[in-house]
Amino acid sequence: MDPTSWIKKYETERYVYTKDVNQFVVELTEGLTPGTAIDLAGGEGRNAVWLAEKGWQVENIDFAQNALDKCALLAKERGVVAKVLTTCASALDFTSQLAPVDLVLVAYLHIYSHQFAVAMQNAVAALKPGGTLMGVWHALENIQHNSHGPQNPDTLPSVESLTELCHGLGLRVQVCENRDGFVRTDEGPKPSVTVILLATKPI
Numbered sequence: 770m771d772p773t774s775w776i777k778k779y780e781t782e783r784y785v786y787t788k789d790v791n792q793f794v795v796e797l798t799e800g801l802t803p804g805t806a807i808d809l810a811g812g813e814g815r816n817a818v819w820l821a822e823k824g825w826q827v828e829n830i831d832f833a834q835n836a837l838d839k840c841a842l843l844a845k846e847r848g849v850v851a852k853v854l855t856t857c858a859s860a861l862d863f864t865s866q867l868a869p870v871d872l873v874l875v876a877y878l879h880i881y882s883h884q885f886a887v888a889m890q891n892a893v894a895a896l897k898p899g900g901t902l903m904g905v906w907h908a909l910e911n912i913q914h915n916s917h918g919p920q921n922p923d924t925l926p927s928v929e930s931l932t933e934l935c936h937g938l939g940l941r942v943q944v945c946e947n948r949d950g951f952v953r954t955d956e957g958p959k960p961s962v963t964v965i966l967l968a969t970k971p972i
């Protein structure tokens with residue numbers, strides 16, 4: 770796996786995925802007490818910086834250094850530089866500066882399923898006992914609906930595949946469901962099914 774295409778995508782001053790936190794991250798974070806967090810494959814940092822604004826100490830781990838540079842700029846803009854760390858590394862093999870943490874967020878990491886399983890295993894390993902794994906992805910069902918987002922089914926999680934993966938990793942699944950909605954694209958809003966996950970690592 771190679772970050773080249775991602776680095777190319779981020780070579781613009783524009784925030785490709787906007788500076789706005791994902792609505793499901795806001796929803797799933799409700800009720801959690803701020804602590805330490807890893808945003809795995811956090812890109813330009815829209816979610817990491819929002820978490821920092823809410824009082825979390827966050828580490829954005831992504832393999833595209835220019836995305837992390839944009840994350841650091843956004844943190845500065847929002848006055849939370851001290852609360853946002855960045856680590857340029859692969860989700861398949863990283864050493865975290867903050868682990869073990871209270872929360873790992875994985876948002877829109879669409880990679881082949883065998884690699885995804887390794888990334889999720891690493892996410893769980895970086896959690897404290899009692900910690901929370903939170904995730905948001907384009908769902909497999911998008912393919913059937915001819916929707917926006919990745920088109921290779923092997924890179925698209927479903928409620929079933931995530932539940933099975935989480936159980937295999939020893940997690941307690943609290944929320945794993947599809948949500949209908951829209952994603953912003955260059956051609957305007959497009960319908961999209963999102964799968965969301967909230968799971969805890971047993972104490």
Ligand SMILES: C[S@@+](CC[C@H](N)C(=O)[O-])C[C@H]1O[C@@H](n2cnc3c(N)ncnc32)[C@H](O)[C@@H]1O
Nearest residue numbers: 775786810811812831832833858859860876877
């Ligand atoms: C669709 S973007 C989502 C970024 C961010 N999570 C968000 O929601 O705005 C996917 C991100 O995954 C990162 N990525 C993909 N494969 C990765 C890997 N193996 N290790 C680390 N980061 C990876 C890319 O660099 C990119 O920033």
